[in-house]
Amino acid sequence: MSDLEEFREDARAWVRENAPDSLRGTSGSGPFEGYWGGSKCEETDPDLLRWRDLGIEKGWTAPSWPKEYGGGGLSHEHEEIIHAEMKAIGVPRPVAGQGLAMFGPVLLEYGNDAQRAAHLPAIARGEMRWCQGYSEPNAGSDLASLQLKAERDRDEFVLNGQKVWTSHANLSDWICCLARTDPNAPKKQMGISVILADLNTPGITVKRIDLISGYSPFCETFFDDVRVPVGNLVGKENEGWTIAKAILDHERSSIGRSIARQPGSAQREVVGRTRKHLGVAEGVIPDPLLRDEIAALGMLEEAFHLTLARIQQSAASGTPGPEGSITKIVGTDLKQMRFELGMKVAGVDGLGWEGPGFDEDDLQYTRDWLRSRASTIEGGSSEIQKNIVSKRVLGLPEGKK
Amino acid sequence: MSGHTAPSLLLNDEQQMLSKTAHQFIHDRAPVARLRTLRDSKDETGFSRELWNEMAELGWLGLQIPEQYDGMGLGFFDLCVVLEQSGRELMPEPFVSTLLLGTQTLLLGGTDAQKKALLPGIASGETIVTLGYEEAGSHGDASMVATTARKSTAGFELSGAKLQVLDGHLAERIIVSATTSDSGYTLFLIDPARSGVTITRQFRIDGLNAAIVQLDAVPVERDDVIGEIGGGAVLLEAVFDRAGVGLSAQMLGASEQAFADTIEYLKEREQFGVPIGSFQALQHRAVSVYTELALTRSAVLAAARAIDDAPDDVPRLASLAKAIASETFMHAAKEAIQMHGGIGVTDEHDIGFYIKRAQATYMTFGKPSQHRQRWAELHGY
Numbered sequence: 164m165s166d167l168e169e170f171r172e173d174a175r176a177w178v179r180e181n182a183p184d185s186l187r188g189t190s191g192s193g194p195f196e197g198y199w200g201g202s203k204c205e206e207t208d209p210d211l212l213r214w215r216d217l218g219i220e221k222g223w224t225a226p227s228w229p230k231e232y233g234g235g236g237l238s239h240e241h242e243e244i245i246h247a248e249m250k251a252i253g254v255p256r257p258v259a260g261q262g263l264a265m266f267g268p269v270l271l272e273y274g275n276d277a278q279r280a281a282h283l284p285a286i287a288r289g290e291m292r293w294c295q296g297y298s299e300p301n302a303g304s305d306l307a308s309l310q311l312k313a314e315r316d317r318d319e320f321v322l323n324g325q326k327v328w329t330s331h332a333n334l335s336d337w338i339c340c341l342a343r344t345d346p347n348a349p350k351k352q353m354g355i356s357v358i359l360a361d362l363n364t365p366g367i368t369v370k371r372i373d374l375i376s377g378y379s380p381f382c383e384t385f386f387d388d389v390r391v392p393v394g395n396l397v398g399k400e401n402e403g404w405t406i407a408k409a410i411l412d413h414e415r416s417s418i419g420r421s422i423a424r425q426p427g428s429a430q431r432e433v434v435g436r437t438r439k440h441l442g443v444a445e446g447v448i449p450d451p452l453l454r455d456e457i458a459a460l461g462m463l464e465e466a467f468h469l470t471l472a473r474i475q476q477s478a479a480s481g482t483p484g485p486e487g488s489i490t491k492i493v494g495t496d497l498k499q500m501r502f503e504l505g506m507k508v509a510g511v512d513g514l515g516w517e518g519p520g521f522d523e524d525d526l527q528y529t530r531d532w533l534r535s536r537a538s539t540i541e542g543g544s545s546e547i548q549k550n551i552v553s554k555r556v557l558g559l560p561e562g563k564k
Numbered sequence: 565m566s567g568h569t570a571p572s573l574l575l576n577d578e579q580q581m582l583s584k585t586a587h588q589f590i591h592d593r594a595p596v597a598r599l600r601t602l603r604d605s606k607d608e609t610g611f612s613r614e615l616w617n618e619m620a621e622l623g624w625l626g627l628q629i630p631e632q633y634d635g636m637g638l639g640f641f642d643l644c645v646v647l648e649q650s651g652r653e654l655m656p657e658p659f660v661s662t663l664l665l666g667t668q669t670l671l672l673g674g675t676d677a678q679k680k681a682l683l684p685g686i687a688s689g690e691t692i693v694t695l696g697y698e699e700a701g702s703h704g705d706a707s708m709v710a711t712t713a714r715k716s717t718a719g720f721e722l723s724g725a726k727l728q729v730l731d732g733h734l735a736e737r738i739i740v741s742a743t744t745s746d747s748g749y750t751l752f753l754i755d756p757a758r759s760g761v762t763i764t765r766q767f768r769i770d771g772l773n774a775a776i777v778q779l780d781a782v783p784v785e786r787d788d789v790i791g792e793i794g795g796g797a798v799l800l801e802a803v804f805d806r807a808g809v810g811l812s813a814q815m816l817g818a819s820e821q822a823f824a825d826t827i828e829y830l831k832e833r834e835q836f837g838v839p840i841g842s843f844q845a846l847q848h849r850a851v852s853v854y855t856e857l858a859l860t861r862s863a864v865l866a867a868a869r870a871i872d873d874a875p876d877d878v879p880r881l882a883s884l885a886k887a888i889a890s891e892t893f894m895h896a897a898k899e900a901i902q903m904h905g906g907i908g909v910t911d912e913h914d915i916g917f918y919i920k921r922a923q924a925t926y927m928t929f930g931k932p933s934q935h936r937q938r939w940a941e942l943h944g945y
Contacts, residue, residue: 458936472570562842
């Protein structure tokens with residue numbers, strides 16, 4: 164038995180022994196499901212908190228981070244195995260969120276020792292929650308045209324401007340910003356820097372954005388003469404665009420993967436809703452057109468999971484293929500198809516917003532359907548993703564956008 | 565995926581080498597333009613016996629045939645590696661008839677004597693074996709069998725007509741389905757040299773060779789039954805699963821080639837002073853095809869792997885592969901023509917061959933909609 168196979172058995176045994184029963188089968192175990200933590204966290208579920216503590220103790224909230232920063236000191240292959248074993252019984256990772264999925268890895272790669280020591284252990288323990296500060300009102304798909312101003316004043320940067328779509332900034336402790344440090348740079352991609360800011364710094368105002376779903380997962384964040392120490396600059400000044408692209412690549416593959424859920428679950432969900440709303444308790448659904456649509460969804464879901472497995476296998480064998488670039492496009496399409504079909508079979512039962520006469524599950528599903536419309540926009544719209552694949556993978560010449 | 569661990573979807577070192585060698589050989593020796601020459605010259609064989617024999621010498625025809633029957637004893641997965649490459653240039657050689665329909669029927673249902681008699685010849689390239697199931701009005705539904713097998717003193721007498729029998733114009737043996745009283749239908753191995761067999765060559769859009777096989781009280785012996793009497797439906801379903809996966813591997817290769825040619829064209833062709841590949845409207849459509857190709861490859865590899873390693877998963881994964889490969893190939897072929905513009909609809913250009921093959925493969929071994937219905941049944945809805 165190879166070391167990895169042996170490790171898989173140990174990981175399986177540990178997860179099955181320690182994961183609280185109440186959490187099993189509740190999660191696709193993606194990077195954004197479960198306990199997000201942070202100083203403003205009001206989580207009271209004792210099982211979730213116990214699972215968090217067990218994970219911290221084991222170093223398995225961030226298995227591949229160095230031990231000195233609160234990680235497990237393991238390889239990425241080991242980390243994949245741990246996450247796969249959690250997914251196998253449907254428990255969330257002990258700590259989730261953007262700090263672990265995105266900003267920790269960025270600091271490991273681009274940060275300095277002081278920044279790593281200051282932030283990584285708190286992220287690994289779920290004590291500090293992070294959010295992203297990229298988009299601005301006039302910098303969405305064209306992110307490089309961002310205008311948040313960062314002016315150097317001795318040993319501080321002074322930030323002025325506005326960020327938008329800052330995920331859960333109201334619940335976060337820190338924000339990772341892309342800011343313009345050189346407004347006179349010859350190209351808009353130049354003159355951008357990555358700067359970290361404590362959200363408690365005077366001059367920062369956070370305002371929630373209500374979405375069509377009624378949820379408010381995003382905020383607007385305003386910066387008015389906000390002073391942060393120059394030590395909060397990540398990497399070199401004016402060379403932040405490279406880091407930004409790395410963060411975005413990471414975000415996109417995380418979104419693609421986190422959307423994956425359990426194989427077969429999208430089909431099961433739609434079949435279940437069909438049975439419930441059409442009153443077909445079991446057996447063949449007597450509408451061949453509907454069966455065809457559900458089967459098309461189920462087949463796409465299966466092919467997507469097989470493709471994720473193939474990407475993972477070729478990465479593990481040391482020859483990653485270019486297919487990773489399509490996971491966000493396909494994963495988000497699949498998610499929208501699933502909700503569209505789930506809403507279609509519900510008919511008028513799916514029209515409730517709140518209040519009497521509607522089933523709780525249906526009310527929730529309708530909100531989730533509305534939320535799913537954002538999946539092909541956030542983290543780089545599908546159109547931007549296609550531009551990237553076109554250029555980087557197919558090698559087609561860049562044209563006017 | 566039924567379990568937590570996905571099947572291995574990677575080629576091992578030997579398979580990668582096989583894929584490379586086959587790619588080079590087929591690229592050099594079997595360019596798609598051959599289809600035009602073979603068609604226009606009304607070539608009697610309709611494909612190259614010489615190429616077929618060379619591929620036999622390379623060991624490709626007997627890859628999956630057990631060693632005891634003079635094959636290499638490898639898996640269906642290995643066969644699919646070669647099939648994918650053969651699809652790139654739409655080769656008209658008898659892959660589908662002989663390596664898929666004929667060989668798989670024999671492997672799944674043949675007696676040791678039947679295998680001994682035919683498989684070594686298939687591996688060596690000498691023997692063409694095919695299977696006829698299409699009939700007038702059956703519309704691709706193999707369970708619609710009007711051909712009859714009447715009991716006789718020596719065995720049976722077959723009467724009926726099979727249409728579009730692939731390579732039926734020169735096959736040494738033809739397997740046909742025929743009803744045997746009220747116990748369903750049965751597969752029989754017939755020698756076309758027998759009395760009562762009339763073969764008429766047919767010409768299809770896709771460059772594959774076919775024939776009408778007319779049977780008028782053709783005598784066959786009890787030993788010429790393949791599988792159980794009345795067991796034709798069960799056997800044929802398993803054969804079609806394998807044949808569909810093999811055909812899907814060919815469709816994958818064909819889609820890849822049509823797509824690669826189209827990407828080349830998008831980079832070369834200039835209009836308005838720039839390469840047309842710089843236009844976003846075309847770029848995004850190209851990415852859609854690329855995405856479908858990635859999904860199709862995963863489905864085909866998983867289905868091929870299941871045939872070797874996980875028989876219980878074969879029906880659902882075979883349906884998945886056939887449905888998705890059919891849609892992808894058709895999409896890739898349509899986009900290939902559209903993006904080539906006017907030259908794409910001329911007979912002079914090779915890209916038009918791809919849509920003809922796409923249409924034929926779409927309709928063969930179950931349309932995507934039939935596989936989606938089957939998928940739904942297999943998943944209990």
